[in-house]
Amino acid sequence: QQQVKQSPQSLIVQKGGISIINCAYENTAFDYFPWYQQFPGKGPALLIAIRPDVSEKKEGRFTISFNKSAKQFSLHIMDSQPGDSATYFCAASYLYNFNKFYFGSGTKLNVKP
Amino acid sequence: DTGVSQNPRHKITKRGQNVTFRCDPISEHNRLYWYRQTLGQGPEFLTYFQNEAQLEKSRLLSDRFSAERPKGSFSTLEIQRTEQGDSAMYLCASSPQGGGAYGEQFFGPGTRLTVL
Numbered sequence: 001q002q003q004v005k006q007s008p009q010s011l012i013v014q015k016g017g018i019s020i021i022n023c024a025y026e027n028t029a030f031d032y033f034p035w036y037q038q039f040p041g042k043g044p045a046l047l048i049a050i051r052p053d054v055s056e057k058k059e060g061r062f063t064i065s066f067n068k069s070a071k072q073f074s075l076h077i078m079d080s081q082p083g084d085s086a087t088y089f090c091a092a093s094y095l096y097n098f099n100k101f102y103f104g105s106g107t108k109l110n111v112k113p
Numbered sequence: 114d115t116g117v118s119q120n121p122r123h124k125i126t127k128r129g130q131n132v133t134f135r136c137d138p139i140s141e142h143n144r145l146y147w148y149r150q151t152l153g154q155g156p157e158f159l160t161y162f163q164n165e166a167q168l169e170k171s172r173l174l175s176d177r178f179s180a181e182r183p184k185g186s187f188s189t190l191e192i193q194r195t196e197q198g199d200s201a202m203y204l205c206a207s208s209p210q211g212g213g214a215y216g217e218q219f220f221g222p223g224t225r226l227t228v229l
Contacts, residue, residue, distance in 0.1 A: 006155075032216050043117070043204055043220030044156065089155045093216065100146065100169065101218065103155030
């Protein structure tokens, strides 16, 4: 049973556009939601993370929107750039014990110049 | 480079052979994790160490898999009698006690295993 469901599987956006990736979870005990970015041949790297006591977190062009009642969270990439082309993974974990993350299946983003 | 390192980066083996991967975490990180990532999927948790103690193992980690972290520093992941279904990217990650300020796990570049 997949703990975190991610969509879409792939996304093509024009340069300067907005990229939106969505995730949903079932386990209401999750209380830490990071987004990781992975380039080919590299390991995932933390992009931005949110805790459920806030509904939005912004870092530069990247924003996480969190809807606790719907058990959904999303990543918005504003002014998307070709350098943002990568695979993005959402994940969920427990703040009290960072022993493992449950990752979504990933979204491959292609930003066209 | 002070990040997580993994060796080898690529391993091709024949079915039935044993393979061993090594992970060197960021120094002073006492937590170490192994994940498996198959094509088109997100990483799946395999096991977790705090210092030298292996505290959690996924049911994905069959009897053919064993992981060690003998001195609380580097870790090895061994797969015995490899099967074609073991073909995947094996990722190692580390984090400081408490997960750091943002609970971040720092990932290495992975070892890509191909079982023929």
